[in-house]
Amino acid sequence: METTESTDAQIGQWRSAMLRNRAVTESDADELEGHLREQLADLRKAGLSDDEAFLIAVRRLGEVDRLTAEYAREHGDRLWKQLSLPVDVSNPARSLAVSLAVALGFAVLAAVLVQVFRVLATTHVISFERVILNASFLVLPVLGAYFMLQRRMRWRTIVGTAAFVSALVLAVNLFPFEIDGSTFPIAALHVPVLLWFVVGFAYLGGDIRSSGRRMDFLRFSGEWAIYYSLIALGGAVLVGLMSVLLLPFGPDAVSIVFDWVVPSGVAGAVIVAAWLVEAKKSIIENLAPVLTAIFTPLFAAMLVIAAVTYTVAGVWRNFDRELLLGFDALLLVVVALVVYGISARDSAKGSGVMDVIRLLAVLAAILLDALILFSMFSRVGEFGFTANRVAALGLNLVLLANLIGTTWNLSRLVAGRAPAIRLERWQTGYLPVYTGWVLLVILALPPIFGFA
Amino acid sequence: MNIDKDLVAAMATPLVLAILAEGENYGYAILKRVRELSGGDLEWTDGMLYPLLHRLERLGFVHAEWGISPEGRRRRNYRITDGGLTQLANQRRQWATANRTLGGLWDLAQPAGA
Numbered sequence: 001m002e003t004t005e006s007t008d009a010q011i012g013q014w015r016s017a018m019l020r021n022r023a024v025t026e027s028d029a030d031e032l033e034g035h036l037r038e039q040l041a042d043l044r045k046a047g048l049s050d051d052e053a054f055l056i057a058v059r060r061l062g063e064v065d066r067l068t069a070e071y072a073r074e075h076g077d078r079l080w081k082q083l084s085l086p087v088d089v090s091n092p093a094r095s096l097a098v099s100l101a102v103a104l105g106f107a108v109l110a111a112v113l114v115q116v117f118r119v120l121a122t123t124h125v126i127s128f129e130r131v132i133l134n135a136s137f138l139v140l141p142v143l144g145a146y147f148m149l150q151r152r153m154r155w156r157t158i159v160g161t162a163a164f165v166s167a168l169v170l171a172v173n174l175f176p177f178e179i180d181g182s183t184f185p186i187a188a189l190h191v192p193v194l195l196w197f198v199v200g201f202a203y204l205g206g207d208i209r210s211s212g213r214r215m216d217f218l219r220f221s222g223e224w225a226i227y228y229s230l231i232a233l234g235g236a237v238l239v240g241l242m243s244v245l246l247l248p249f250g251p252d253a254v255s256i257v258f259d260w261v262v263p264s265g266v267a268g269a270v271i272v273a274a275w276l277v278e279a280k281k282s283i284i285e286n287l288a289p290v291l292t293a294i295f296t297p298l299f300a301a302m303l304v305i306a307a308v309t310y311t312v313a314g315v316w317r318n319f320d321r322e323l324l325l326g327f328d329a330l331l332l333v334v335v336a337l338v339v340y341g342i343s344a345r346d347s348a349k350g351s352g353v354m355d356v357i358r359l360l361a362v363l364a365a366i367l368l369d370a371l372i373l374f375s376m377f378s379r380v381g382e383f384g385f386t387a388n389r390v391a392a393l394g395l396n397l398v399l400l401a402n403l404i405g406t407t408w409n410l411s412r413l414v415a416g417r418a419p420a421i422r423l424e425r426w427q428t429g430y431l432p433v434y435t436g437w438v439l440l441v442i443l444a445l446p447p448i449f450g451f452a
Numbered sequence: 453m454n455i456d457k458d459l460v461a462a463m464a465t466p467l468v469l470a471i472l473a474e475g476e477n478y479g480y481a482i483l484k485r486v487r488e489l490s491g492g493d494l495e496w497t498d499g500m501l502y503p504l505l506h507r508l509e510r511l512g513f514v515h516a517e518w519g520i521s522p523e524g525r526r527r528r529n530y531r532i533t534d535g536g537l538t539q540l541a542n543q544r545r546q547w548a549t550a551n552r553t554l555g556g557l558w559d560l561a562q563p564a565g566a
């Protein structure tokens with residue numbers, strides 16, 4: 001039996017209400033919608049009007065909230081959004097408040113740690129450089145601890161992780177860095193990255209073997225970065241206005257803002273952003289895949305044009321090798337575009353136009369990188385392995401290898417010869433490579449170059 | 453007559469498995485069959501059937517496949533598996549025991565038809 005337009009609109013609204021909870025997939029909604037429509041047809045055959053039939057059919061199907069909660073219970077593992085905080089179904093508002101209080105507690109802890117070190121630095125108990133080197137140790141382990149609590153990690157795993165982080169703290173602080181040397185900033189730059197992987201370990205509750213779970217961590221990282229940027233923007237406005245208001249009290253009053261408010265905010269927001277990602281993920285759409293969809297074609301165009309002009313005009317020979325780190329950033333962006341492009345896709349689906357665009361972007365990036373690496377090594381006598389260059393070159397090769405594997409998986413996907421899940425597995429399987437490289441840069445590179 | 457919620461929940465799995473043991477079926481028709489069998493006494497929130505079916509699928513008791521209804525709409529058909537049949541037999545024994553136990557008492561206390 002045909003339904004009228006208004007019934008279709010009502011069904012559409014009901015369907016999107018169901019789909020708002022991420023435990024309900026499109027195909028679940030299809031199944032329920034089929035049920036609803038059949039019920040509607042039967043009720044109308046019994047002589048009910050469209051509106052009456054709809055009311056009764058929806059009522060028989062059950063309240064949307066209770067129904068989605070039931071799906072969430074059954075499909076707890078289905079989507080990362082269901083990894084969210086343990087929400088008490090009978091009282092969601094209260095459990096949200098409790099989880100916020102816990103997160104704020106950890107945020108305050110991070111802020112206090114940062115402030116203690118800042119005061120120690122301003123009173124010259126410890127050097128400013130040491131604060132920089134240790135800044136991420138003050139914040140990211142707190143975030144890790146927050147997730148350990150959320151995931152109810154086992155004590156033995158917690159102790160093991162804590163021991164690893166402590167050993168890392170000892171190592172980088174006992175290293176006799178030359179403060180003006182280049183190994184010091186390199187190590188300081190890589191420590192937060194390594195700690196982020198530790199956060200990932202805690203985020204996954206120590207269960208790092210499954211590719212799907214690792215993908216969840218990648219999704220979390222993307223969303224976290226976006227939330228953090230948004231909070232930072234808001235914070236900048238707040239700090240700016242606060243400074244304006246405090247200006248009449250003199251410059252000392254303004255410096256209070258920069259000494260107390262800014263560092264605490266920067267540290268606390270790390271935890272709050274993580275809480276937001278966890279708490280809000282079923283409420284709004286993931287942003288990272290949306291941003292990726294916007295930027296993938298633009299980056300692809302840029303890379304293809306650059307690759308063509310570099311080759312034709314031969315300008316790659318003029319590439320300044322000190323810019324290699326900047327080029328690493330470009331490769332990192334391309335990897336991120338691939339990762340977040342696939343993070344929101346249904347891995348059962350085939351390839352689309354976006355996959356072709358992605359493939360173009362990756363191929364252009366590989367070509368560009370090959371040209372630049374060739375130009376560097378063709379002047380091998382001039383290369384000179386400094387710490388900076390080794391760090392930049394190593395990262396470059398790590399990313400290049402990833403992109404070559406990506407090309408292989410993407411082209412098989414586009415050719416319809418392999419499912420998208422292969423590409424996802426490749427990316428999640430590559431995470432230990434990054435971790436290993438970063439660990440190497442922190443622990444091996446400084447001694448090799450004599451901490452200079 | 454309103455049947456207690458917990459009892460309905462306990463009956464749900466054997467009921468669905470038993471209906472599927474009659475032959476491959478889909479959600480709406482399974483619920484219709486439940487109503488028919490219970491004479492409408494068994495009140496069930498329709499939507500709750502689906503998470504239950506998905507759980508049975510995950511446990512390997514039923515096999516699900518997308519098909520097409522006569523109206524041309526996508527429809528998910530469920531078929532009982534060998535594991536499901538074993539589970540059903542198992543549950544049936546349990547229910548028979550429950551029936552026998554309670555029945556023995558109630559037949560003595562209340563003459564049939566009271």
